[in-house]
Amino acid sequence: MSLALDLQFFAGEKTEKATPKKRQDERRKGRVAKSQDMNTAILLLGCFLSLFVFGSYILQHMTAFFRKSFTEYIHWDVTNNSVQTMFNDSALQAIIMVAPIMVIAIISGLAANLLQVKFLFSTEPLKFDLKKIDPIKGAKRIFSIRAFVEFLKSLLKITMVGAVTFTVIWINKDQMLMTSFLGPEGALKFFAKVTVMMGFSAIALLIFLGVLDYLYQKYDFEKNIRMSKQDLKDEYKNVEGDPLIKSKMKEKQRQIATRRMMSEIPNADVIITNPTHYAIAIKYDEAKAEAPFVLAKGTDSIAQRIKEIAKEHKVHMVENRSLARALYAAVEIGEVIPEDYFQPVAEVLAYVYQMEKKA
Template identity: 65%
Template sequence: MQLQLDLQFFAGEKTEKATPKKRSDERKKGRVAKSQDINTAFLLLFVLILMAVFGSFMKDNMLALYQHSFTEYINWELTENNIFQLFTEATIELVKIIAPVLVIALIIGVASNLMQIGFLFTTEPLKFDLKKIDPIQGAKRIFSMRALVELLKSFLKIVVIGSITFMVIWIFKDDMLMTAFKNAENALAFFGRTTLIMGISATIALLFLAVFDYAYQRYDFEKNMRMSKQDIKDEYKNIEGDPFIKSKIKEKQRQIAMRRMMSEIPNADVVITNPTHYAIAIKYDEDKASAPYVVGKGVDHIAFKIREIAKANNVMTVENRPLARSLYASVEIGEAIPEEFYQAVAEVLAYVYRMEKKV
């Protein structure tokens, strides 16, 4: 009894790698190994690079909008048409400023996901699921090992990024104190460069941490995807069908084939026997085949049935032990006899035709 319980325990233990079918099913549900930190790191990195390249363009457009607002718009009369025109022009200018950032963010967001999981479109995560609002399941997620790892990971990111930020500020502390003696444009340029250095440094560190996060996400995903031996057996049954049901279907098919074969025996020209163990029903119809062909065959009780049906329908039975055995082993039902049996079968058929003429 104890041994049986132990075997059931090990059969239910998830020690096997996930099958391709399970991976495909989980992917269709949107469950894949993905690190959000990689998306965030790439997004920040490329946005910061974009701002470094197009920063002067964005600054010039913002200053132009600011100057135009306080030199032109401020003098306009407060009418419906003027307000609409002001809103339209200001929106167009803001779109020019923000559009490059939004476009690069969209491209990098899509590219980073494609890099991790390839193309995947599914609406499964959007479907309503009561388990998502189950307080018990929610508590389990909050106090799970994964939640603890995510907490430690967030704490590590805060420490690393905070340290890098402090180091950059500490390096430029003297220049920062000297901004009091600079004009507004130079001070803004200094803070812009410092912020860019700070952002890129922190992003590179975040990207480095994201690589480890992705490795952990892959490990955790593979761990959760593991299957027990019983799961694999059940999946195989679902794919291939229950063995018991399959055997029943095969048995049914055999019965149908047997009935079809037995219905052809009355049309045979001769039944060649062993005489007791083998029975081969032969027919020659030059309209259907160029050579005699087998319409039925069997051993033991099936052979007995063939002989019985042949006798009831006046089909002649001829005993030829070597020929019966050879035909049974070499020719399937519906197939023409091979060339090496032509002479032997022709002699049998000739004998049958002579006997039928005498009758």
């Protein structure tokens, strides 16, 4: 009893790697190894690069908008039409300024996901599931080891990013104190330079953390989709079919094929026998084939059944041990006999035709 329980326990223990079908099923459900930290890092990198590239473009449009506001809009009377016009113009200018950043942010987000999971579209996570709002399972998720690991990751990320940005500020603290002696343009350039340094330093750190997080997510995903030996057996049954059912189906197909074969025996010209172990039914019909072909064949009990049906329908039987063995091994049912056996088979058929003429 104890041994049976131990075997059952080990059979249910998930120790085997997931099969390709299991991986495909998980992917179909939208479950893949993916790091959100990597997505965030690539998204921030795209946004900073867009600011770096399109900074002058945004500054130009912003300056033009402010100039127009303080030279034209300030003199307008406050009416419904004037307010609507200013609002529409302001919204259009905001869209024009933000559009390049938004486009690059969308491209960066798509690229981050494609790099990790390639193209994947699944509606499975959007389906309503009562298990997702189960308070007990929700509490288990909140106080699980995975949640604790995620908390530690977030804490580590905030600490390291804070340390990097503080280091950049500390390195430039002397110049920062001297900005009071600079003009507005010089001060803006300095703070822009420091901001870019902090941004790219934080992004480099986030990418490094994202790579580590992706490796952890992949390890955790592989561990969660492991299968037990029983799971492998069940999957094999689902894919290939239950071996017992498959054997029964094959037996049924074999019986149907045998019945069909037996129904063709009365049409045979001759049965070549061994005489007890082999029986080959031969037919020659110029309308169907250029040479004699095999209608049925069998060994032992099937051979005896072929001979019984042949006797019932008065089909000639000729004993030729070597020819019967050779034809059984070389020709399948419905196939024309090979050229090597034309001569001996022709002699048998000629003998049968002579016997029929005499009869």
